[in-house]
Amino acid sequence: MSNVLVVAEQLEGALRKASLPAVKAGRELAGKVGGKCHVLVLGKSVAAAAAEIAPYGADAVHTAEDPALEHYLAEPYAQAVEQAARALGAGYVVATASSTGKDLMPRVAARLSAGMATDVLGFVGDGAAIAFRRPMWAGAVIAEVTIATEIKVLTVRGTEFGVPAKAAAAAIAPLPVKIDAAAVKTRFVSLEQVKSARPELTEAKIIVSGGRGTKGDFKPVESLADSIGAAVGASRAACDAGWVPNDWQVGQTGKTVAPELYIAAGISGAIQHLAGMKNSKVIVAINKDPEAPIFQVADYGLVADLFKALPELQAALKKDA
Amino acid sequence: MKILVTVKRVEDPYQAIKVKPDGSGIVTDGMNYKPNPFDEIAVEEALRLRDKHQGEVIAVTLGTDRSTAELRQALAMGADRGILVKHDGPLDSDAVARLLAKVVETEKPDLILMGKQAIDDDQNQAGQLLAEYLHVGQATFASKKDSLESEAEKTKVPGLQVLDGARAVRVIREVDGGLETLEVTLPAVVTVDLRLNLPRYASLPNIMKAKKKEVKELTPAALGVDPTPKVMARKFAAPPARKGGIKVPDVATLVDKLRNEAKVI
Missing domain, CATH: 3.40.50.620 (HUPs)
Known part of the structure; x- marks a missing residue:
C-alpha cells in the first residue's frame, strides 16, 4: 500500500x-x-x-x-x-x-x-x-x-x-x-472570477507588489507591472483597505509566490507578508522608511518615494529594452 | 439560531517565534498568548448573526486551564457561555475535530463557526474534518464583497446570509482566482477568512460580566474520545535565513544591478 x-x-x-x-x-x-x-x-x-x-x-x-x-x-x-x-x-x-x-x-x-x-x-x-x-x-x-x-x-x-x-x-x-x-448538503451558486490579462501571481516570473505606502493609488505599481509583463501583488494592509482585490494578497494567509524578481513598493515587510514571498530569487524593496523590515530580506533596497521611483524604473527599463 | 464557535489559545502573532537550540520546540519564556485571530473573526460573525436572528453563542476551547483566559475573552466579546474540553498534551487537528464532533452531538448547534486555521500549526484542517465527521456541509474561507472600510462593516452586518427560516446559509468564499458563492444546508461548518469582519474589542464592563458567565468543563474521557495524535511535529528549525542585500542610491544603479549582477531583467 x-x-x-x-x-x-x-x-x-x-x-x-x-x-x-x-x-x-x-x-x-x-x-x-x-x-x-x-x-x-x-x-x-x-x-x-x-x-x-x-x-x-x-x-x-x-x-x-x-x-x-x-x-x-x-x-x-x-x-x-x-x-x-x-x-x-x-x-x-x-x-x-x-x-x-x-x-x-x-x-x-x-x-x-x-x-x-x-x-x-x-x-x-x-x-x-x-x-x-x-x-x-x-x-x-x-x-x-x-x-x-x-x-x-x-x-x-x-x-x-x-x-x-x-x-x-x-x-x-x-x-x-x-x-x-x-x-451532499452544499450547492454551488456562482464563481466570480477575477479576469486579468496579467500573468497569475503564482506563475509569474516577475511580480510588482504595493502596500500601505501606495495610499490606495496602485497606478504606478500596475503601470510598471504591465510595461514589463509582470503580475501585480499586494500586502494584506492594501487588501484589507479595499484598495485592490483580495485575490492579490501575497503572504502566509494569501498567496505564496516565488518569482525570479519580486519588487515590493511601499510594503513595510510584516512577517506575514515575508512568509509569502521570501523564496523569490531576487527581491527589490522600495520604501521611504530606511528602517522598514523589508530591507532585511531585500537583495537590493532603494530608500525612495515609490511615486517617484516606480515611474523612473519603468522609464529606465523601457529605454534599455 | 444556536451557534457554536471555537477559540484556540495561540502565541501572540506579533511576538517573534524562536526555536529552542535543541530543536524540540519553540521558546515559550516571556511569550504572551492570545485567542487565534481567525477565531476572533468567527466569534464576531457569530455575535452579529445572533444579534440579527436571535439565539445563543457558545464558545468552545480545548486545552489546559490556561485556555480559560482565551475562552473568557470570547465571552467578554459577547458569547453567552463557554465550554472547556480539558486536555494537557499535544492534540492534532483530527483529535480536535473528533472531540468537537462529540460536543456538537450534545449541543446540537445550527451553525459551527471556526477560524480557517490556527496561526500556530497553520494546518487548516479542523473545520473540514469536523464537517466530514458530522456528515454536514462546509464552506471554508468565508469572506464578503464589501471591504473592511465599507458602511456594511461599520454597521456590523453579518457576512453570512441566513436563508428561509434558518434552513441554510449563503456564504461567499475567497478562493484562488476569485470569489465563490455556496449555499449550505444547516447544520453546517463555516470557517472564516481574514476579510469577513473586524472583530470588536471587549469593553471593561463586558470583561467583568464575562467572569460570571457559565463555563462547562468536559474531558476527552467523558466525551469517549481517544485524543492520541495521528500527526506529530517532532523536529523544529528556523527557516534558512535570507542574506541581507545592499542599498542602492538610485534607480539607475538598481537597473544596472538587476541587469548585470542579478541578471533577472
Missing part, C-alpha cells in the same frame, strides 16, 4: 496549472516509498484536462466523471477521491495546497482515517519512516512531521516543487466512482 495518488484540479474542463507541482511531489514521493504515481482528474467531463496532465511523468492517469462532480464541492469530491484511493491501493494522497486542495483534502483524510500534513515543503528520509517538512507559525518555524496512520494525506506548496519535466504521456483510463448525491 505505498502507491501515490495525486488529485489534479480542473476548472470548466481545463487543467489548473496549480496541479502540476503536486505531480512533481507525487513522482518524488513514489520514488522514495517504492510505489507508482497515479493521477486522478475528476469532474463532469475531463478528457481534455486528463490529456493535458498525462505527459508530466505520472505512471497512470485516471478520470472520474459524474454529473455530481460538475462544480467543485468538497463533499462529492471527497467521496470520489476516497473511492479512487482505495481502488488504487494508495498509501499517500497528494494535492497542491491551493484553496481547493485545502478545502478538499481534510475531508478525504477523515474518510480514509488518515493523518494529514498541510503545505508540505519537502520529504525527509524514505520508506515507511518518511517525514514531511512543513511551515508553522507563518513560516517562522519549519517542522518535521510524522504521520502514524497507514494512509497519509498531504497538500504540497506549489512554489517549493515547481513544474515536473515532461515525459512520455501516461495512459489514461476511466475509473468508476459512485457518488451519493443525496448526501
Whole structure:
C-alpha cells in the first residue's frame, strides 16, 4: 500500500496549472516509498484536462466523471477521491495546497482515517519512516512531521516543487466512482472570477507588489507591472483597505509566490507578508522608511518615494529594452 | 439560531517565534498568548448573526486551564457561555475535530463557526474534518464583497446570509482566482477568512460580566474520545535565513544591478 495518488484540479474542463507541482511531489514521493504515481482528474467531463496532465511523468492517469462532480464541492469530491484511493491501493494522497486542495483534502483524510500534513515543503528520509517538512507559525518555524496512520494525506506548496519535466504521456483510463448525491448538503451558486490579462501571481516570473505606502493609488505599481509583463501583488494592509482585490494578497494567509524578481513598493515587510514571498530569487524593496523590515530580506533596497521611483524604473527599463 | 464557535489559545502573532537550540520546540519564556485571530473573526460573525436572528453563542476551547483566559475573552466579546474540553498534551487537528464532533452531538448547534486555521500549526484542517465527521456541509474561507472600510462593516452586518427560516446559509468564499458563492444546508461548518469582519474589542464592563458567565468543563474521557495524535511535529528549525542585500542610491544603479549582477531583467 505505498502507491501515490495525486488529485489534479480542473476548472470548466481545463487543467489548473496549480496541479502540476503536486505531480512533481507525487513522482518524488513514489520514488522514495517504492510505489507508482497515479493521477486522478475528476469532474463532469475531463478528457481534455486528463490529456493535458498525462505527459508530466505520472505512471497512470485516471478520470472520474459524474454529473455530481460538475462544480467543485468538497463533499462529492471527497467521496470520489476516497473511492479512487482505495481502488488504487494508495498509501499517500497528494494535492497542491491551493484553496481547493485545502478545502478538499481534510475531508478525504477523515474518510480514509488518515493523518494529514498541510503545505508540505519537502520529504525527509524514505520508506515507511518518511517525514514531511512543513511551515508553522507563518513560516517562522519549519517542522518535521510524522504521520502514524497507514494512509497519509498531504497538500504540497506549489512554489517549493515547481513544474515536473515532461515525459512520455501516461495512459489514461476511466475509473468508476459512485457518488451519493443525496448526501451532499452544499450547492454551488456562482464563481466570480477575477479576469486579468496579467500573468497569475503564482506563475509569474516577475511580480510588482504595493502596500500601505501606495495610499490606495496602485497606478504606478500596475503601470510598471504591465510595461514589463509582470503580475501585480499586494500586502494584506492594501487588501484589507479595499484598495485592490483580495485575490492579490501575497503572504502566509494569501498567496505564496516565488518569482525570479519580486519588487515590493511601499510594503513595510510584516512577517506575514515575508512568509509569502521570501523564496523569490531576487527581491527589490522600495520604501521611504530606511528602517522598514523589508530591507532585511531585500537583495537590493532603494530608500525612495515609490511615486517617484516606480515611474523612473519603468522609464529606465523601457529605454534599455 | 444556536451557534457554536471555537477559540484556540495561540502565541501572540506579533511576538517573534524562536526555536529552542535543541530543536524540540519553540521558546515559550516571556511569550504572551492570545485567542487565534481567525477565531476572533468567527466569534464576531457569530455575535452579529445572533444579534440579527436571535439565539445563543457558545464558545468552545480545548486545552489546559490556561485556555480559560482565551475562552473568557470570547465571552467578554459577547458569547453567552463557554465550554472547556480539558486536555494537557499535544492534540492534532483530527483529535480536535473528533472531540468537537462529540460536543456538537450534545449541543446540537445550527451553525459551527471556526477560524480557517490556527496561526500556530497553520494546518487548516479542523473545520473540514469536523464537517466530514458530522456528515454536514462546509464552506471554508468565508469572506464578503464589501471591504473592511465599507458602511456594511461599520454597521456590523453579518457576512453570512441566513436563508428561509434558518434552513441554510449563503456564504461567499475567497478562493484562488476569485470569489465563490455556496449555499449550505444547516447544520453546517463555516470557517472564516481574514476579510469577513473586524472583530470588536471587549469593553471593561463586558470583561467583568464575562467572569460570571457559565463555563462547562468536559474531558476527552467523558466525551469517549481517544485524543492520541495521528500527526506529530517532532523536529523544529528556523527557516534558512535570507542574506541581507545592499542599498542602492538610485534607480539607475538598481537597473544596472538587476541587469548585470542579478541578471533577472
